[in-house]
Amino acid sequence: MKLVVLGSGTSVPHPQRASAAYWLESAGGSLLLDISPDAAHRMAQEGLDWPGLDAIWVSHFHLDHLGGLAPFLFGMKWAPQTQNRSKPLRIFGPAGAKTLFEAFDGANNYRLLEQHFTIEIIEVDRSAEFEILPGLRARTVSPPHTHESMAIRLDEGEGSSLVYTSDTGYADEIADFAKGVDLLLTECSFRRNKPVETHLELADAMRLAHLAEPKRVLLTHLYPEWDGCDLRGTRHRRASAALSYL
Ligand SMILES: [Zn+2]
Ligand SMILES: [Zn+2]
Numbered sequence: 574m575k576l577v578v579l580g581s582g583t584s585v586p587h588p589q590r591a592s593a594a595y596w597l598e599s600a601g602g603s604l605l606l607d608i609s610p611d612a613a614h615r616m617a618q619e620g621l622d623w624p625g626l627d628a629i630w631v632s633h634f635h636l637d638h639l640g641g642l643a644p645f646l647f648g649m650k651w652a653p654q655t656q657n658r659s660k661p662l663r664i665f666g667p668a669g670a671k672t673l674f675e676a677f678d679g680a681n682n683y684r685l686l687e688q689h690f691t692i693e694i695i696e697v698d699r700s701a702e703f704e705i706l707p708g709l710r711a712r713t714v715s716p717p718h719t720h721e722s723m724a725i726r727l728d729e730g731e732g733s734s735l736v737y738t739s740d741t742g743y744a745d746e747i748a749d750f751a752k753g754v755d756l757l758l759t760e761c762s763f764r765r766n767k768p769v770e771t772h773l774e775l776a777d778a779m780r781l782a783h784l785a786e787p788k789r790v791l792l793t794h795l796y797p798e799w800d801g802c803d804l805r806g807t808r809h810r811r812a813s814a815a816l817s818y819l
Contacts, residue, residue, distance in 0.1 A: 574599045574733045576756065579615035581793040583762065584637035591615050592637040593794060595737065595758065599729050601707035602627035606725070606737050606758075612641040613648055624654035628706055631666030632739030633722035634673060639666075643677055646685040646692070661691040665705060667721035668696045699723055714750045716741035718771045726750060736787070740794060742770045743777040748784035757787035760794035764802060 575598040582590025592609035596616065603626050605612065616623040623645075631639050642664070649655045649662075664670070671694045678685050686692050697703065699715035708730055713723040718740040724747060728734045736751040738759045751757050759781060762772035772794075773781070782790045 574727075574729055574735065576735070576758070576791075577619055577621065578791070578793065579619065580609050580611050581795055582637075583794055583796050584635070585797055587797055590795060592640075593739070594641070596621050597727070597735070599706055599709045599727075601709050601729075604706055604709070604727075605629045607632055607638040607739065608641040608645060609637050610640040610644065613645045624649070624652065624658060625660075626662065627660070628663040628665065630705065630711075630725060630737075631664065631670060632725065632737070633667060633719050634669070635719065635740065638739065642674065643683070643685060646688070647683065650685060650688050656689060658690045661693055662688075663705075664692065664694045665697050665703075665711075666694070667699070667723060669721060670694055670696055697723065712750075714746060716747055717744050718742060724750060726754065736785075738781075740772060743773060743780065745784065748781050751781070751785035751787060754785065754787045755789065757782060757785055757790045758793060759790065761792035762794050762796050764798055 577596040579594035579596055580591030582592050584592060591611035593607040594609045594612035594615060595606040597604045597606060603622065605626055608629055674694060697713060699713055701713045703711055705711040710728045712726045716722050716724045716738060722740060724736065724738045724741060726736045733755045735756045735758060736754045738747060740760055741747060759778050760773055761775055761778040763774040765774050767774040778792055
């Protein structure tokens with residue numbers, strides 16, 4: 574599998590970090606993990622095959638994870654690149670996704686589901702197992718964030734695996750869920766002294782990683798307080814401070 578980070582930021586507008594969206598390519602097709610308001614243009618910017626996107630995963634209803642869905646479908650409806658598309662686009666999300674989307678769609682009669690191809694909205698339980706793309710198994714678990722939030726684990730046959738926590742507070746259950754995964758893509762909203770229990774700070778993310786023992790960890794969903802922070806530099810400074818005591 575190949576992962577392209579399209580947005581490592583949050584809902585706070587930021588000059589360098591777009592909000593949540595991750596492009597995943599597997600043997601069975603392409604999958605967008607969350608679709609923030611920045612996602613559509615970031616896909617184009619990275620030269621990705623957005624007109625051929627196979628599936629979208631919506632982790633929860635906060636707009637920095639979902640707010641780009643309607644604009645993307647609006648773009649697909651009218652873009653020259655999608656006029657000959659025939660394969661379906663599948664959108665997986667929490668219970669209530671259909672109602673939420675239809676309410677928006679109906680508010681101005683956009684008819685975003687009436688396209689040249691079929692759009693399926695598939696609602697998923699918070700502890701489900703299903704095939705999200707051919708050959709790509711998905712499992713979900715409910716993290717402490719919002720009531721509908723889901724973390725997702727993706728396993729490609731006997732090959733690579735990934736866990737995307739999306740937004741979450743700390744829970745040992747997330748570590749169990751991510752045990753031994755190839756890539757743990759975890760939020761790490763704050764550096765320290767987090768103001769809410771429904772997000773992680775660095776010590777929480779490190780605890781998750783310590784317990785889950787993934788091959789690699791990728792910290793994302795970074796609030797602007799991370800700006801200018803160089804973790805390696807911080808460690809070196811601490812190391813040199815410690816050395817000065819010796
Ligand atoms: Zn978020
Ligand atoms: Zn959220």
